[in-house]
Each structure stands twice: as C-alpha cells, then as structure tokens.
Amino acid sequence: MNWVEEILIISGISLDIFASMACQGALVAKIEKKKLVLLCAMTAVWQMAALCMGDLVAVLLEWKVNSGHEAFLGRVLAAAIFFCLGIRLLIKAWKNERIVERREENLGWKRFLMIMMIAGNHSFLTGAAFGLLGIRLQPALIMIVCISIAVVALGMYTGYRLGFEHKRKAYAAGTVLLLLAGVDVIVRYLI
Numbered sequence: 001m002n003w004v005e006e007i008l009i010i011s012g013i014s015l016d017i018f019a020s021m022a023c024q025g026a027l028v029a030k031i032e033k034k035k036l037v038l039l040c041a042m043t044a045v046w047q048m049a050a051l052c053m054g055d056l057v058a059v060l061l062e063w064k065v066n067s068g069h070e071a072f073l074g075r076v077l078a079a080a081i082f083f084c085l086g087i088r089l090l091i092k093a094w095k096n097e098r099i100v101e102r103r104e105e106n107l108g109w110k111r112f113l114m115i116m117m118i119a120g121n122h123s124f125l126t127g128a129a130f131g132l133l134g135i136r137l138q139p140a141l142i143m144i145v146c147i148s149i150a151v152v153a154l155g156m157y158t159g160y161r162l163g164f165e166h167k168r169k170a171y172a173a174g175t176v177l178l179l180l181a182g183v184d185v186i187v188r189y190l191i
Contacts (some may be wrong), residue, residue: 001135003143005184009082010143012177013122016089017043018151018158019167019174020115025159036156043116044148048141050120054127055137062131072190074132079185081129085122086178093171133189 021039025031062074123144130140158166 001133001184001188003139005181006130006135006140007143007147008177009126009181010140010147012089012174012181013085013119013126014047014144014147014151015170015174015177016092016122017115017119017148018155019092019170020119021152021155022159022162022167022170023164024111024115025156025161026164028156028160031156031160036153039112039156040149040152043119043152044145046116046120047123047144047148050123051127051130051140051144052137054124054129055131056127057124058128058131075185075189078129078132079182079190081125082178082182082185085125086175086182089171089178090175093168093175096168129185133185 058074062070127137127140130137155170
C-alpha cells in the first residue's frame with residue numbers, strides 16, 4: 001500500500017473526528033486558542049497511541065500463527081475492518097442526528113473525551129488492519145498526527161462559523177474513502 005492510500009484511509013477515519021468537532025464548535029461561545037491547541041495535541045497523541053496499539057495486536061497475532069493461510073485470513077479481516085468502519089460512517093450520515101445548538105461558555109471536556117475514545121477505537125482497528133497487511137507504521141504515525149491536528153482545528157472552526165450542518169458531508173466523504181480502502185485491499189491483496 002502506498003502513502004496516498006494510507007493518507008486516504010487515515011483521512012477517512014479522521015472525518016468522524018471532524019464531524020464531531022464541528023458539532024462542538026457550533027456550541028462554544030468562543031474558541032480559545034490555548035484550549036484548541038490542547039485539544040489538537042491530546043487528539044494527536046491519542047490517535048497515535050491507538051494506531052500503535054492496534055498494530056501491536058495485529059503483529060502479536062501474526063507472530064503467534066504464522067502461515068500462508070492465516071496471512072490470507074488477515075487480509076480478508078483488514079478489508080472487513082475498512083468496510084465496517086465505512087458502513088458505520090454511512091449509518092451516522094443516514095441518521096443525521098440533530099443537536100440543539102445552544103451556546104456554551106466552555107467546551108465540554110466529558111463530551112470531548114467520549115469523542116476521543118470513539119475515534120481511538122477507529123484508529124485501533126485501522127492500526128490492526130495496517131498490521132495485518134504488513135504496512136510500516138512510522139509513515140502512518142506521522143500522517144495521523146498531522147491529519148488529527150488539522151481535522152480538530154478545521155472542525156472546530158467550521159462548526160463555529162457554519163454550524164454543525166457539514167457533519168453529514170464529512171461522514172459521507174469518510175464512508176467513500178473507507179469503502180474504497182476496503183475495495184483496494186481486496187483488489188491489491190486478495191485477487
């Protein structure tokens with residue numbers, strides 16, 4: 001898998017963070033730069049850690065059972081992970097849950113931690129898929145840090161300026177990217 005495909009996959013899972021941050025940005029009265037920098041840093045570190053943990057689990061599973069049949073099964077599982085993540089975002093886009101926009105003075109840290117935990121699950125699964133496919137993790141770590149910082153900042157400002165209406169588009173774009181990643185894994189590794 002080349003670096004363009006890795007960027008598209010990481011962008012696909014990060015669009016869920018963008019949508020969540022747009023909802024948060026729609027609620028805050030003012031975006032404080034220090035808190036935004038802290039949010040970006042926390043998200044980037046958490047995403048990086050989750051990606052590493054997923055990769056570690058996949059590498060340990062591969063080390064435990066090392067044969068050609070299990071490698072094929074691992075590739076099928078990696079494609080299934082991308083399809084499932086894409087379908088999850090499709091469902092979120094379809095539901096298009098409404099939020100009540102009311103200004104709040106501070107960002108709700110409990111909500112932000114929930115967003116990070118959910119996004120961490122996606123990164124964990126993506127790291128596992130990367131590990132099952134034998135993708136080097138170092139370039140993906142750099143990509144996930146940069147993309148995480150960008151989607152948190154852009155999501156907050158998009159929500160602050162335009163409201164939460166763009167979350168559905170973000171979910172749809174993430175769906176397309178992750179479903180394409182699943183198809184790419186099937187074409188590249190299984191056929």
